[in-house]
Amino acid sequence: MKLDASELIALLKGDAQADKVVPPSGYTATLTLFTSAAMAFLAVFALALSLATGRLADRWASELARSSTVRISAPAGQMDAQTRAALEVLRTTSGVASAKALSQEEQRKLLEPWFGPDLPIENLPVPQLIEVIEDSSGYDSDGLRLRLSAEAPGAVLDDHTRWRKPLIKAADRLRFLGLLSILLIALATGAMITLAANAALSANAQVISVLRLVGAHDAYIARAFVRRFTLRALSGALIGVVAGMVAVAFLPSASETGGFLTGLGFQGWHWLLPFVIPPLAALVAFRATRTAALRRLKELT
Amino acid sequence: MIELQNVAYNYGGGELLSDISLKLAPGSFHFLTGPSGAGKSTFLKLCYMELMATSGRVQVFGRDVATMGRDEIARNRQRIGVVHQDCRFLDHLPIAANVALPLRVSGRDTSAEEANLKDLLSWVGLEDRADALPAELSGGEKQRAALARAVIMSPDVVLADEPTGNVDWEMSKRLMSLLVELNKMGKTIMIATHDLNLIRTAKSQVNARVLRISNRQLQLAGADL
Numbered sequence: 001m002k003l004d005a006s007e008l009i010a011l012l013k014g015d016a017q018a019d020k021v022v023p024p025s026g027y028t029a030t031l032t033l034f035t036s037a038a039m040a041f042l043a044v045f046a047l048a049l050s051l052a053t054g055r056l057a058d059r060w061a062s063e064l065a066r067s068s069t070v071r072i073s074a075p076a077g078q079m080d081a082q083t084r085a086a087l088e089v090l091r092t093t094s095g096v097a098s099a100k101a102l103s104q105e106e107q108r109k110l111l112e113p114w115f116g117p118d119l120p121i122e123n124l125p126v127p128q129l130i131e132v133i134e135d136s137s138g139y140d141s142d143g144l145r146l147r148l149s150a151e152a153p154g155a156v157l158d159d160h161t162r163w164r165k166p167l168i169k170a171a172d173r174l175r176f177l178g179l180l181s182i183l184l185i186a187l188a189t190g191a192m193i194t195l196a197a198n199a200a201l202s203a204n205a206q207v208i209s210v211l212r213l214v215g216a217h218d219a220y221i222a223r224a225f226v227r228r229f230t231l232r233a234l235s236g237a238l239i240g241v242v243a244g245m246v247a248v249a250f251l252p253s254a255s256e257t258g259g260f261l262t263g264l265g266f267q268g269w270h271w272l273l274p275f276v277i278p279p280l281a282a283l284v285a286f287r288a289t290r291t292a293a294l295r296r297l298k299e300l301t
Numbered sequence: 302m303i304e305l306q307n308v309a310y311n312y313g314g315g316e317l318l319s320d321i322s323l324k325l326a327p328g329s330f331h332f333l334t335g336p337s338g339a340g341k342s343t344f345l346k347l348c349y350m351e352l353m354a355t356s357g358r359v360q361v362f363g364r365d366v367a368t369m370g371r372d373e374i375a376r377n378r379q380r381i382g383v384v385h386q387d388c389r390f391l392d393h394l395p396i397a398a399n400v401a402l403p404l405r406v407s408g409r410d411t412s413a414e415e416a417n418l419k420d421l422l423s424w425v426g427l428e429d430r431a432d433a434l435p436a437e438l439s440g441g442e443k444q445r446a447a448l449a450r451a452v453i454m455s456p457d458v459v460l461a462d463e464p465t466g467n468v469d470w471e472m473s474k475r476l477m478s479l480l481v482e483l484n485k486m487g488k489t490i491m492i493a494t495h496d497l498n499l500i501r502t503a504k505s506q507v508n509a510r511v512l513r514i515s516n517r518q519l520q521l522a523g524a525d526l
């Protein structure tokens with residue numbers, strides 16, 4: 001790796017003379033440029049997908065972490081009894097970590113945004129709320145509803161966020177697939193550049209053997225090839241990233257209720273992330289070409 | 302400089318050279334003769350490390366070739382000028398750039414050697430052909446360019462494989478006197494050739510030994526020349 005770093009620096013400094021000892025390589029150059037542009041374009045989308053599904057999963061997960069609620073609407077006289085009964089049911093329900101009836105003070109706070117601070121809550125038929133926190137295994141909501149209706153007929157279980165649980169799993173999976181795609185794109189880029197580099201090395205077998213015979217070091221010969229492919233991958237990826245970002249920027253924005261499609265794109269500093277792709281492509285090209293060139297050179301004395 | 306001890310070489314179809322021992326002393330001048338296909342080029346390739354002996358030991362500049370790393374081989378090649386039988390140029394570069402190639406790959410400043418390069422090209426009579434591509438040169442012109450490339454690094458050893466195969470007698474004598482000149486400056490020279498006249502001419506100018514490959518062996522040729 002250390003040797004790689006000094007090689008990389010020598011390469012960036014450039015040596016126009018060393019470049020000329022290998023003849024220009026025509027169509028492999030164009031193909032490499034095109035390939036890395038296309039791959040970078042795809043990588044931008046994979047990245048956008050990962051980030052968007054990541055955001056979605058995080059948002060849903062944080063909503064899930066909130067408790068579900070049991071709402072008790074009963075005539076004033078039965079309120080306390082039903083609340084106690086519901087709490088007893090919840091206490092004995094497996095999957096419920098804790099259940100707590102909200103005090104009048106807490107209920108007032110909840111209603112404040114809608115009705116103002118002076119709401120005479122004592123005199124209103126406001127339902128009693130019980131906050132239910134699940135443990136990690138979760139409870140069986142149908143079973144709980146049955147038992148509640150038997151013990152406290154005025155109790156209604158509201159677990160409206162639970163249905164999202166499998167969706168969070170799906171979103172997490174999508175994020176993982178997005179990241180996996182980026183990895184596959186990187187590997188495919190490496191494979192294609194290896195093929196292109198091998199084609200160039202074969203086409204220049206004579207040149208390489210002459211250079212070796214007049215006393216060129218392996219690093220010198222490899223550099224002439226590595227430099228080309230690295231620069232091509234870099235500029236191709238830059239083109240691809242810019243095109244991909246333009247495409248993402250002009251995605252029609254879905255409404256809040258658009259669900260999954262909402263915010264398939266970049267937000268805030270995430271717009272900078274795609275610019276990691278070109279240097280990454282250059283690094284992949286550097287390693288692929290260098291490995292291919294040194295392997296070829298080992299076949300010569 | 303270069304020393305072979307009981308060296309054998311085999312391309313795969315039986316031994317071509319066997320049990321060859323030779324020591325090239327600094328400043329010595331050798332001719333290498335033998336029938337076509339006897340293994341002269343093969344012998345020279347062993348000396349400049351293009352081929353590795355299948356048995357025995359080859360030492361170059363006091364180091365065993367078998368234990369040298371790739372970079373060490375490259376460095377040592379910069380001290381050995383070689384005229385290959387088939388010249389071996391980069392076909393896309395003009396002759397001047399080809400002759401300067403050893404300077405370039407060893408990281409020397411080619412612009413500083415510009416005058417040197419010009420002198421050398423005119424010495425081999427190619428000053429007008431400096432910008433021509435190798436494919437545009439005649440066989441003899443190529444060989445002269447190859448000789449120029451072999452000596453541009455001012456190497457300690459010059460190995461030349463048929464350097465006068467395609468040039469006329471006048472040019473042969475001129476190239477030979479360049480090699481003799483280099484030998485007088487202390488360089489070690491070895492030339493593979495069929496041309497007995499050339500050997501005779503050289504022997505009058507320099508103390509040359511003549512080696513002959515026959516029956517897979519290297520022998521010192523007698524006074525029959």
Ligand SMILES: Nc1ncnc2c1ncn2[C@@H]1O[C@H](COP(=O)(O)OP(=O)(O)OP(=O)(O)O)[C@@H](O)[C@H]1O
Nearest residue numbers: 312313317335336337338339340341342343344386
């Ligand atoms: N790469 C190779 N693979 C297999 N056989 C080879 C190879 N190179 C040379 N030979 C064989 O080895 C033998 C010696 O070849 P070499 O080139 O050393 O001969 P030479 O003495 O230089 O001949 P010439 O005077 O014609 O140049 C020849 O029979 C040749 O066919």
Ligand SMILES: [Mg+2]
Nearest residue numbers: 341342386462
């Ligand atoms: Mg030969």
